Amino acid sequence: MDRIRISGGNQLNGVIPISGAKNAALPLMIASLLTSDTLTLENVPHLADVEQLMRILGNHGVDIAVNGRRERQEEGYSRTINFTCRTIVDTTAPYELVSKMRASFWVIGPLLAREGRARVSLPGGCAIGTRPVDLFLDGLQALGANLEVDGGYVTATAPQGGLVGARYVFPKVSVGATHVMLMAATLAKGTTVIENAAREPEIVDLAKCLTAMGARISGAGTSTITVEGVTSLSGARHRVLPDRIETGTYAMAVAMAGGDVVLEGTEAALLDNALETLRMAGAEITETETGLRVVRNGNGIQPVDVTTEPFPGFPTDLQAQFMALMTRSSGVSNITETIFENRFMHVQELARLGARISLSGQTARVEGVPRLRGAPVMATDLRASVSLVIAGLAAEGETMVNRVYHLDRGFERLEEKLNRCGAVVERVSD
Numbered sequence: 101m102d103r104i105r106i107s108g109g110n111q112l113n114g115v116i117p118i119s120g121a122k123n124a125a126l127p128l129m130i131a132s133l134l135t136s137d138t139l140t141l142e143n144v145p146h147l148a149d150v151e152q153l154m155r156i157l158g159n160h161g162v163d164i165a166v167n168g169r170r171e172r173q174e175e176g177y178s179r180t181i182n183f184t185c186r187t188i189v190d191t192t193a194p195y196e197l198v199s200k201m202r203a204s205f206w207v208i209g210p211l212l213a214r215e216g217r218a219r220v221s222l223p224g225g226c227a228i229g230t231r232p233v234d235l236f237l238d239g240l241q242a243l244g245a246n247l248e249v250d251g252g253y254v255t256a257t258a259p260q261g262g263l264v265g266a267r268y269v270f271p272k273v274s275v276g277a278t279h280v281m282l283m284a285a286t287l288a289k290g291t292t293v294i295e296n297a298a299r300e301p302e303i304v305d306l307a308k309c310l311t312a313m314g315a316r317i318s319g320a321g322t323s324t325i326t327v328e329g330v331t332s333l334s335g336a337r338h339r340v341l342p343d344r345i346e347t348g349t350y351a352m353a354v355a356m357a358g359g360d361v362v363l364e365g366t367e368a369a370l371l372d373n374a375l376e377t378l379r380m381a382g383a384e385i386t387e388t389e390t391g392l393r394v395v396r397n398g399n400g401i402q403p404v405d406v407t408t409e410p411f412p413g414f415p416t417d418l419q420a421q422f423m424a425l426m427t428r429s430s431g432v433s434n435i436t437e438t439i440f441e442n443r444f445m446h447v448q449e450l451a452r453l454g455a456r457i458s459l460s461g462q463t464a465r466v467e468g469v470p471r472l473r474g475a476p477v478m479a480t481d482l483r484a485s486v487s488l489v490i491a492g493l494a495a496e497g498e499t500m501v502n503r504v505y506h507l508d509r510g511f512e513r514l515e516e517k518l519n520r521c522g523a524v525v526e527r528v529s530d
């Protein structure tokens with residue numbers, strides 16, 4: 101099992117290219133199930149989750165051609181990929197494939213919309229909470245689907261003649277359930293109005309791609325999305341938007357280690373709130389022609405309180421990284437997690453490096469310390485893993501992060517990107 105060794109203490113200076121967003125690429129890939137034509141996606145990040153979803157889509161009958169050809173492109177770089185699902189050959193998404201990642205459950209929407217039936221295993225994904233699927237089931241039921249949960253599988257059947265548009269109000273904001281409702285509604289009869297929809301940029305990206313495929317959608321990016329159903333969708337070409345979580349992660353790494361880095365190919369609007377928080381913590385962030393420039397030279401790290409919220413609030417996917425940064429602040433910061441009930445597993449690992457953090461319910465009180473010291477630590481989930489890398493960059497001596505397969509789910513060429521800016525990060529294969 102691979103591990104990552106970090107020799108801390110170096111500033112970061114240079115350019116870090118930002119990859120396509122994992123959390124946009126996954127639903128976009130799933131949207132290829134909605135059409136018998138080719139969906140071409142550009143800037144698809146080369147990540148373990150993307151590879152896993154390709155296996156799942158392949159099982160349903162999607163023909164996948166990387167970079168328009170069948171041979172692999174250069175290892176580790178974002179790619180252009182053609183997805184073609186002439187016919188859906190299997191409407192079952194089996195446990196062996198789906199249990200590895202949360203987003204694979206989302207195939208339920210397109211399968212149901214195009215084939216009228218789906219049998220999908222309950223999902224897996226990062227162990228950051230119970231992560232139920234009740235909102236997906238309620239929403240699809242509102243479109244007329246009949247649903248049964250048995251033996252770890254959800255079996256969904258559309259009424260005779262297909263799904264029927266309806267008004268549905270989500271009782272709670274869910275990114276995944278909004279993606280699924282959006283995809284299912286594109287081929288439903290009549291109009292669907294989704295209220296209390298998630299407003300994340302990845303929802304907007306999916307809506308743009310579906311629109312290019314012929315769907316009729318308005319309001320994506322607001323809490324009310326309206327979809328006029330169409331009888332079929334066509335192929336399209338779409339570029340995956342930049343990864344805002346990767347952007348925020350590297351911005352926090354620079355704030356932690358100090359230095360001057362341009363994050364290339366990204367946009368400030370994707371993570372407004374998080375950038376403002378980072379500025380309050382002492383980083384200078386400016387927009388450049390190619391992306392964002394993040395600088396912290398000389399001034400220390402200020403404590404800032406943060407509460408995670410659905411977009412446009414501070415993202416839960418940056419909470420662990422921000423906590424790592426706050427371990428070195430000059431005071432006390434309170435970090436409250438409101439999205440997932442078990443997303444503090446990095447706390448005990450950060451403590452191994454000398455961080456002072458106490459937990460009270462959903463709030464972590466982080467008391468900044470003058471120095472962290474390298475130690476062996478264990479990655480527990482995707483964003484927790486990278487928070488340990490950020491802490492390791494500023495820790496004295498060597499930090500060894502175990503179980504880095506979590507990192508490979510969501511960070512493309514992490515070691516290379518950091519090392520090019522002066523970090524000393526090495527992958528160790530046993």
Ligand SMILES: CC(=O)N[C@H]1[C@@H](OP(=O)(O)OP(=O)(O)OC[C@H]2O[C@@H](n3ccc(=O)[nH]c3=O)[C@H](O)[C@@H]2O)O[C@H](CO)[C@@H](O)[C@@H]1O
Binds near residue numbers: 124126237275
């Ligand atoms: C692949 C992907 O895009 N993953 C992201 C997505 O996850 P995901 O789509 O799983 O997250 P949701 O927005 O659905 O979850 C938000 C909250 O709603 C709850 N919930 C969700 C569905 C449901 O049926 N019932 C229910 O109670 C969840 O347990 C959680 O407490 O959004 C999260 C919140 O921004 C991010 O952390 C994840 O990185």
Ligand SMILES: C=C(OP(=O)(O)O)C(=O)O
Binds near residue numbers: 202203225482510
């Ligand atoms: C929690 C995440 O992913 P998933 O929803 O796939 O578990 C994440 O991307 O941080």
